[in-house]
Structure formats: C-alpha cells, structure tokens
Amino acid sequence: MPGAKTTFPIAVAQVAPRLGDVAANMALYEEQVGAARAQGAELVVFPELSLTGYFLKDMVSTVALRLDSPEVGRLRELSRGIGLVAGLVEETPEFRFYNSALYLEDGEIVHVHRKVYLPTYGLFDEGRYFARGDRIRSFASRFGRMALLICEDLWHLSTVYLAAMDRAVTILCPSASPLRGVSDGEPADDNARYWERLLAMYAQSFSLFVVHANRAGFEDGVGFWGGSSIVDPRGAAVARAPYYESDLLTAEVNLKRARQGRVVSPMLRDEDLDLTIHELLRIREESGATPVDRSPDSESAARDEAPAPRRRASRR
C-alpha cells in the first residue's frame, strides 16, 4: 500500500475486563488507549471480547452492540490518530450475534472480522451463543496489509494460510485464551506453551508478524494466561507481556523484517495456489460434501455487508 508505514510502535492492552459491564470496560479502553498514546504507540490491540468479558452465556444478547451504536461511535472517536483493534459482541440488523473484532483507524471502521471457528467443547460454549463468521479477508491499513483472526481461528491452519495468501504481512490476533494444564519445570501452563509454538510457526512459515493480544484476569475461576506477544518473521518474540497479569505491552514493528524473511525463505512466493485449489476441490468432490455458496449475491454474503467499510461506517 503506497504510503503505508514500514516501522511503527504498537501496543497490546493485556487487560482483565469486567464480565458483562460494557461501560466499565469502555472506561478501561479509554485509559489504555490514553496510556498507549502516551508511550507513542500508533496502533493498540485489545483482546477478544474485551469490551464485554468472555464467559457471557445468556448475557450475549444484552451486551451486544450494533456497529451504529453510540458505544462503537465512541470506539471510532478513540481511534482518531491511532489504529485500534476492539473485541466485542456484534449484533447485525437481522439480530445475529457475532464474536467480532473491529479494526478502526482515524474514526472509521476499516474492517470487521467475525470469528469463524467457535470452540464448543471442553470449557468452551461459543457455538451455543454466537453465529459463525464466514470469511477471512486481509485489509489495507496505514500499517500495510493486515488480517484479523480471533483466538480459535488460529488453531485452524487454513485461516492463517488464507490470510497470508491474501497478502497480509501482519496478523492481528485478539484472544481470550484460558490457562490449563500444568507440567513440571515449565514457567507457564501447557496451553500458553502450545500457543507460543503455534505463533512462532506461523510467523516463520509465512514470513509475517503476528500480534497476539491475550487477556488476563479470571472469570469463575478460569484464568487467562496473558503472555501477549509480538512475534517477528523469524519466529522470535520481539516483546512478550508477563503471564497471568494485566500489562500494556509495547514494541516496534519493522516490516522490513518480513522483507528479509521473504528474501531468505521465499516459500510464500513459491506457494502454488492453483495446486491447492485444485486438490481442495478434488478432496471436497471425493468427500461428497455439499458446496456452500459464498458468492457475493448469496444470502450469507449479503449478511456481511454491514461491516463493509468506511463508506458505510462514516454515515453517522
């Protein structure tokens, strides 16, 4: 993107929001955005559902926000002069509820990602409460092409593959990842360590930056492991927040590191998109699965018009 910055200071607000209290969490957003600005950050990333809390259960419909709500208007205000990633329950005009992350810049909603993979197993119950997102798209920002993926989305390798093939150089990943599993001799729980391997693998395999914004705090005894990180294209964390406590993490992202990575290891360039498409179509054919129409005029795509971009968002 012409004029996009190649180096920029970024902040991750590793917060512990109050469950079901949007007003209190909006105050937390304001405080953290102020602190991020004071430290010179040009982009601040908040965790998944950090405007509402995570284990919402029957509160989903009561804390949900329309993109034209005053609260989202307040987020747009907050984004003047700073990029902002917010996590909230999005309500559509058709009264569907999505676990969404918004990317805002200069008072506009630039991109909305609706979580595609809703974990509904073990301690998770998202499929019971949320509608499932149906697209993965990168988008242009002041900081180059980015993609937003939420927590469990990253446990599906296809999502990051799609984002990388769609030219994202930075993956922003808001999470509400619970700590679980304690092994001997480790500084963090098993889940934290799994995530760290996963993020490093993605960053290195696709030569891109991964910004992981995880939560802190507890909800009904379930702790969130924090440990937010900014991982560079070598797979190394350039900054990592402490585990299990709130923090405002800041670091400099230098997109030239992605360039260097792609010079040395041009796997993305060599990736054979047509081969992948061909084989996936064959696999679907052989599996007997029914194709889902995701063309622009299909009902499911029409639903997705709301978040579409600046033109619409700036009507208010």
Add this chain to the structure above:
Amino acid sequence: MSSRPAIPTNPELLRRILTAFIRDEVRKVGVERVVVGLSGGVDSSVSAMLAVEALGAENVLGIEMPYRTSSRESLEHADAVAAACGMATLRVEITPQIEAYFERFPDADNLRRGNKMARERMTILYDHSARWRALVLGTSNKTELLLGYGTLHGDMASALNPIGDLYKSQVWALARAIGVPAAVVEKKPSADLWAGQTDEQEMGFTYADVDALLWLMIDQRYGRDELLGAGFIEAFVDRVSAMVRNSQFKRRLPIIAKVSNRTIDRDFRYARDWGR
C-alpha cells in the same frame, strides 16, 4: 502396579496462578478479606498460606474450631501455620453446640456426628465472613471432591477454593514449596473426627495410589480397560469409579423441577462473576 505417568506438581507455577486467582476473585466481589477454617491439616494450611501471600496476613483470619475429642496436635499445628505466615487466629470451640444437639439424639453414630461437626463449623465460618466482610475460603482438594470424601454443606461449602483442582499429592508438593511447617506436611491426613482416625485407613487405599488412578481416569480420560492395562487392580478401579459416580450429587446444585421455560442453571445461564 507397573510404572505410570506421574502427576505433575510444578509448585512455583501453581503458586503464581493460585495467588492471582485469590486476589482477582476476592477483590472483584468488592471485599479484601477471607476467613478460613484452620484444622492443622495440610489442605487448610495451603489454602490459608496462599491467601496470606495473595491478600496480606492482615486480610486473612484463620478460625480454629476444635471439638472436645480433637487432637491437641491439630491445634498446635494450626497455631504453627498461623505463626509461620503471620495471620491472626480465632478459636471457637464447637463442643457446647454439638453436645446440646446430640443430647437429644444420643444414639447418633460417628458419621452423623462428624457431618454435624462439619456443618456447625461451616455456620461459624459464614457468620464470621459476614461479621468481618470476608469470603469463606475453601479447603477441599480434588481427590476428596472426586471421591465424595467430604460433608455436603459442611467442609465442602465455600465462596472460592484455590485447591479444588489439585490432587492431594499436588497439595503436598505445593505445601513444601510455600513453607507449610514440615510436621503438617509429613503427618498422616485425618479428618480428626475420632481419636486415631486417618483418611487412608478409613478409605482403604493410599492417596498415592488413588491420585495416580484418578489422574489417569479423570485428567487423561483413560477407560476401564486402559486403567487395567496400566496395572491397576480391577477391584480398586471399580470401587473408585463407583465412589466418583455415587458422589456426583455432592458436586452439583440441588436439582430443580423444571416447569417454566427458563429454569435456574438449565436455561438461565450466567457466570457467577456476572457483572464483576
């Protein structure tokens, strides 16, 4: 029994997580303090000392609630734990209220008497939690919760429990790491309901054995055949499985007859930390 995967302990990590848990879950309710029943055993000692580390000694009150048959050693151990972490204690003898009740029912057996004592202690803890604007801190470990080796609405009652997901073996390892006096860690666990009682004698197996079994059965989801394949004796596996199944009622709210479209805990679902 053949070699089995060992239960991990990692006391440093558990200490960090559990103190953060206590701080977060107590303060978000809008209080600063906890009360905890101090028995002189390892479970209540660990819970209390974690709370002191999380909230400060001035915010933790240990309540000793001996009955006339309680061992002298239990009280000494409770005092030693309080001294080790600087927390205040309060002693409330339960003998008068227990005796007053059982004068009317003199033929009550040990089980009824033990349960009654556990429930009297619960009422004292909750009364002092109201008096002192504090939460009641739980002291039941995962082994006894799974086996049902505790009194419903008695020692199982609490507002929050830092050790409820730790097996007894993990509690012992954590106890050593956080400085629980050695005498408390090394003695045989006992509910101290009558002289000479020990948990292991009463249950008929050791914590080491049952923890190893439960770890595979519950945490690693081994089926019966896999447990036998891992070297556990059939009768032991079946007995412990039955204990877990038969005590499920103790780990749930009372069942409610559903008549409306929205029934508490069935289709009226909110986190306990609702709005906190």
